[in-house]
Amino acid sequence: MSLPPHWKEVGGEGRVHRVMESTLTARDRVGVQDFVLLENYTSEAAFIENLRRRFGEKLIYTYIGSVLVSVNPYKDLEIYSKAHMERYRGVSFYEISPHIYAVSDNTYRAMRTERRDQCILISGESGAGKTEASKKILQYYATTCPVTDHMSTIRDRLLQSNPVLEAFGNAKTLRNDNSSRFGKYMDVQFDFRGAPIGGHILNYLLEKSRVVHQNHGERNFHIFYQLLEGGEQDQLSKLGLERNAQKYHYLVKGCCPRVSSINDKSDWKTVRKALTVIGFHEEEVEDLLNIIASVLHLGNTQFGEGEDGETQITTEPQLTYLSKLLGVDGPALREALTHKKLTAKGEEVSPLSFEQAVAARDALAKAVYGRAFTWLVAKINQSLAFKDEVYNSSKGSSSVIGLLDIYGFEVFQHNSFEQFCINYCNEKLQQLFIKLTLKSEQEEYEAEGITWEPVKYFDNKIICDLVEEKHKGFISILDEECLRPGEPSDISFLEKLEDTLGGHAHFVTHKLANGKTRKAVGREEFRLIHYAGEVNYTVNGELANQSVNSRTAGSVICQSDNQILSQCFHREEVTTQKRPETAATQFKNSLAKLIEILMSKEPSYVRCIKPNDAKQSGRFDEALVRHQVKYLGLMENLRVRRAGFAYRRRYEAFLQRYKSLCPGTWPNWQGRLADGVATLVQHLGYKPEEYKLGKTKIFIRFPKTLFTTEDALEARRPALGRTIQAKYHRIRNAVIQSAWRGMKSRRKARRRRHAAEIIRKFIKGFIYRHYERCPENEYFLDHQRFSFLMTLVRNPPKSVLDKSWPVPPPSLTEASEHLCRLCMQNMMRAYCRRIQPEWKKQMEQKVVASQIFQDQKDSYPQSVPKLFVASRLGRAHTLTDTLDLTNTPLTDYGVAVTKYDRRGYKARPRQLLLTSSFAVLVAEAKLKQRIDYAALRSISVSSLTDGFMVLHVPSEDNKQKSDVVLQCDHVIEVVTKLATMADKKNKVNISQDSIKFAVARGKEGVIDFTSGSELKVAKGKKGHLLVTAPQLNPR
């Protein structure tokens, strides 16, 4: 190919070379975006090198034509924002760097424009990023597709189905902390406007063996740990569970109930919330949890030997819980776990050996869990089902995008029946891939009128046939062996396989092999040579695995009170005479259905690759990647894609991109597109063997041709820039102005739409506000909550005495009580911290006063605001002066009182002084009476407003002069202080109408109290003292 003439415009030959080189090296640094452009496309090394380079630059996506290859980055890249989604929306596949969003968008647009159902098949080994990819696709649709109110419910449910399915169907494995242990095919249904309106999930082969056993370093399904970590205490008690996974045999087989990357507690919350969004009723959740708990109890059910050597259950409490949780009869369950029914009708039973009982228990656990999982999927499907009748009537105008996230090829040290199914499934998908890729390639050539050139590739049909062919395939032989009378045996099965399949190029056993291979295949193993590699499968237990249900246990469970179980286990199943289908046949049939579904759709592919086994970011293990490239059939794929032409593009896209390279097509080509492209490539000097022109596309055979054209474009850009700039100035004003106006009105319309939507949501939420939380009222309830909390934030109670508190919405009643208490406690703490010592003392005394007098004495309310004082006498040391006793403690308090003689009630002015251990009455600096606190029996006051108090002292005590009647203006203060100092707080009597006191030995005096208008003290009849207290506060 000669250089296009205009290249010279750039400068001399040397300059051209430099420009080319610089663009080449720039591109080399990140390899090629599409493997079909690899020069050396048959070299695996070049393929891997391209992946490695791009991965080093955090470019995890690369195409092989329309297939997306994705390398797990093991860290969050900033390439999944809403802005990124927008960037890929409606943009042609090849115009922008490879991305999962490009595949999502392309598929979506193909569905919309061609009205053909689509599917995206995501494959790769465990941990390669399949599930993440499928979530990203769903999120893309959830964000970018148009939605209305009703549809937003479906959209949320679609998104929320993921955490639920992952909780029940995913587990931590050595390869992936969140490994899907089931295959999933999900249909998303779109209406004629392209809005998601429904969904449906098909699940495949849950790895049930995990329920009872996990390899070292692995866990059981997440839900068990989530329930134990996150479930509320009373919920766990009800289920008979303890918050400790170590206690459950089924949870610790892999010795790692805790994983640092997993937060079971918060995941539990997410799952609980998701269940609500999806529309599970509380009873259903309860039934589901009962099943989860019963599996744990089954795991802890132990067996021992009875007196007659029979196998019996040794853990009674487990049995009690089991019969409660499973809703079945206890004795029947006991029998089911230790006996076997010999006939379907169950008249004859025979005891099980210890090992058989353990196996029956495990089989029951697996069956219960497995069927509950299937029920869960069915339930989710009900909630995703597309129900709207209006739309149903317009059937046919809706289309579907299917997402297949299915386990990748798996090879372990020991490979059981489940690995066999997984790998068989991958064989089938590879077969589909080959058929469809070749088919579409061929169809494209035909459609474009280009002759088809046959491609060399390995067709794995031969392996699919080996497994599934009627009468002589692996599964047929397995069926035969299981269905024949008598006990099936693993060894006779292996022999039969050898007889029938011996000599097949993809089947080897120990006996059939020779030399080196013989050593590598065990005596109880057979080896399949898959398209992706060799795998040894053990036949040990293969047949036992096939008898899918234990009839005895099944017949008990089908009578369960638990609604889920009674739906999952059917009576007919255990009473029928017919042998059930083997697990292998069931799987084969479901796979055939899946392939049928996929065949009816137009496929896109995402091929996921795991860069290392350590789940580390930035590490690229070449050997590991090479292995995956091989068994994903990527080289095969590239070969098919490159067999004819490396590159093809629609005429308009090609012309649009390169028209500036030819004066004849620049700035615009007015004629037929095909002629424009012909003019362009002629000008560029393409040789006839380098390209072909189809009906709507140009096909370019070698990448080099395209690169040269690309480089020319690169070199032309500066000149182009200048021309464009000049033009740009001219049209700038007009364009910018109109764009600005457009943008403003679009923004306004968007705002208005948004506002209308909010109002609608609000009204709907208001109508549904008394219902359980559901998608209809979610927004309203959240708003209510939010505004309650914001009111609190903006207007919290100002002081301890401020008792105002906003009314919480029902969902926050409890939280509001907690908050209110916390808020009070906080304010109180702050208040206490600010208090000075004297004030503290004052408050303490006031508290004592309230304990004694509140609601008891009429003058108490008036006393509250009056502060207590340290002393009401001028000089605090009066007592020391008076008594001249060196050891006497200082007076703490003194007050003027009136003392009434016990006989004649003569009133005498006195001072009452209180020390730390006694009180004294003093008159004119003379000690009149001393009352030791130890001798003080009690203190009496009236309930009225008077200031009388009587100090009761035992009259037989010679030193003390018997009871003292005093009156004081500060009676509350005095009594409080005296009662505190003498520690007689409980000895203050408050009498309603009279106080009796001892006059002398054996004699009694009485004070009668009445209410009146003013205070009067007089001698009454019978020698009583009559006190009239002013009435202030009648009670």
Ligand SMILES: Nc1ncnc2c1ncn2[C@@H]1O[C@H](COP(=O)(O)OP(=O)(O)O)[C@@H](O)[C@H]1O
């Ligand atoms: N695109 C991605 N970006 C960041 N991390 C990813 C991405 N894809 C996968 N991962 C990481 O790898 C882990 C395994 O991915 P997952 O999709 O569960 O694998 P698979 O389904 O193939 O077994 C995820 O939990 C996540 O941490």
Ligand SMILES: [Mg+2]
């Ligand atoms: Mg997965």
